[in-house]
Amino acid sequence: MPFIQRIVEPIYLSRQSLHKEESASVVTEYELEAVTNNTLSNALRQLASLVVIANDIFDDLAKQLQDVSERATKLRTRIDLIEEKVSAFDPKTVTVRKYNQLSV
Known part of the structure; x- marks a missing residue:
């Protein structure tokens, strides 16, 4: 199993909540544009991470x-x-030694 050497971040592009813990909305108007802008900015961050x-x-x-x-x-x-x-x-120029071969 290969081990992870590099991680592209952010992993999730559009998982940021537009509501606080008390269920009060952070964005009062144009929620769809806020989600779109958030997703686009995270996509750009992910591309920058990929370039690095x-x-x-x-x-x-x-x-x-x-x-x-x-x-x-x-x-x-x-x-x-x-x-x-x-x-x-x-x-x-190399001298070769002579061997006495015994007959068998």
């Missing part, structure tokens, strides 16, 4: 790609050194 999360994801991705690039550069350097050694190697 996307930016975080792309920053992580850029860091990982930079690490891969550095590793590839180090590996290319090692390969170049080995290639130089292999091209400079002359097998005719």
Whole structure:
């Protein structure tokens, strides 16, 4: 089961009550417009949260790609050194030991 790394907030866009605890209305007129404005502002907050999360994801991705690039550069350097050694190697200059083979 995957664990949650990032949370988009607000989760519920239109769950704010327009009444106080004593059942007195906070908005006396234009309740529908108040609900619409509240929902729209929460949707904008949610989109802003999503943008921040996307930016975080792309920053992580850029860091990982930079690490891969550095590793590839180090590996290319090692390969170049080995290639130089292999091209400079002359097998005719290497002495080969002779083994006495016993016949079975």
